[in-house]
Amino acid sequence: MSNTWQNAMKVGIEVVDEDHRQLFALIQEFHAAADSQGGVVNGEQMAGILSRLDAYVKEHFAREELLQVEAGYDGYEENKRQHDELTHTLAVFIEKFHSGAAGEAKAATEKMKSFLGVWLGQHILKTDLKMRGRILPWAG
Ligand SMILES: [Fe+2]
Numbered sequence: 001m002s003n004t005w006q007n008a009m010k011v012g013i014e015v016v017d018e019d020h021r022q023l024f025a026l027i028q029e030f031h032a033a034a035d036s037q038g039g040v041v042n043g044e045q046m047a048g049i050l051s052r053l054d055a056y057v058k059e060h061f062a063r064e065e066l067l068q069v070e071a072g073y074d075g076y077e078e079n080k081r082q083h084d085e086l087t088h089t090l091a092v093f094i095e096k097f098h099s100g101a102a103g104e105a106k107a108a109t110e111k112m113k114s115f116l117g118v119w120l121g122q123h124i125l126k127t128d129l130k131m132r133g134r135i136l137p138w139a140g
Pocket residue numbers: 016020060064124128
């Protein structure tokens with residue numbers, strides 16, 4: 001799966017697409033940092049990415065959920081359930097990372113990669129894309 005933003009990923013709602021573009025930029029930054037350092041993101045970089053991801057998740061999920069509620073979107077329940085799960089997974093990872101339980105840098109990098117991969121693959125590309133054509137483009 002590609003880690004770069006592609007037009008095929010467009011939901012067609014500008015605020016949502018802009019948020020997703022930013023998420024992809026953050027993910028790319030993470031991969032670039034890992035690639036330039038033999039596949040390992042150091043602790044300081046990881047802490048930085050995690051805190052930005054945490055802020056992003058809170059803001060973006062809230063924005064997307066509000067939009068769906070206002071539009072009376074019938075996929076809201078499923079989307080909200082996934083958001084809660086992703087938020088929880090991220091919170092657990094952040095806690096583990098700061099307590100040292102996420103393992104050494106290499107292991108933590110691998111875990112982060114798979115989390116970001118699941119997020120992209122399962123959530124944006126499947127669940128979010130279902131909004132396409134079902135929420136008016138000028139919503140939000
Ligand atoms: Fe989203």
